[in-house]
Amino acid sequence: DAKTTQPTSMDCAEGRAANLPCNHSTISGNEYVYWYRQIHSQGPQYIIHGLKNNETNEMASLIITEDRKSSTLILPHATLRDTAVYYCIVRSRNTGNQFYFGTGTSLTVIP
């Protein structure tokens, strides 16, 4: 079962940073936070993941709070192609390492 809470939808102006929050207050020490996104009619696409340190790659940055109860995905310069549903997932070895998806945040990038 999904163990994360995300806003249902968000808007962001093109060229601005998109900050997508996720609450995972029941996360345990061996659980990772993953972010995926799903563009219409496509399969989910991996963005980034982390355990407790902040992470950055070519797509985005992941900021995890010190208590690990929440995180923020940052798309530094949103483009129209970033319009998608973004899923925050907590993944645990204890549940066989499945990816449990919630309903995600529908991000709309506005021209």
Place this chain on the structure above:
Amino acid sequence: EAGVAQSPRYKIIEKRQSVAFWCNPISGHATLYWYQQILGQGPKLLIQFQNNGVVDDSQLPKDRFSAERLKGVDSTLKIQPAKLEDSAVYLCASSPGQVEVKAFFGQGTRLTVV
């Protein structure tokens, strides 16, 4: 690198008919997942394989759904007989293993049951 391949992309069947979906994971990936995504919802895990063994099939409706992964590579998911509520996108994903790794998803098969 080649991605996860799924076929067919689209399928329309009548209720009570049978249907099968095929998945070819990324070469060398030991873990394979099947998900069901109903319109407006996030993907729901149906079954997870590790090589050719089942790790978790607790959410697979076993009275009508079956899945196999022969020789630990390709996998098929079958529905027999289909119901209207089975209309969904069926996604296959694979990952190199079970530890801290990312999963790669295919494009999915959109099933419409009429």
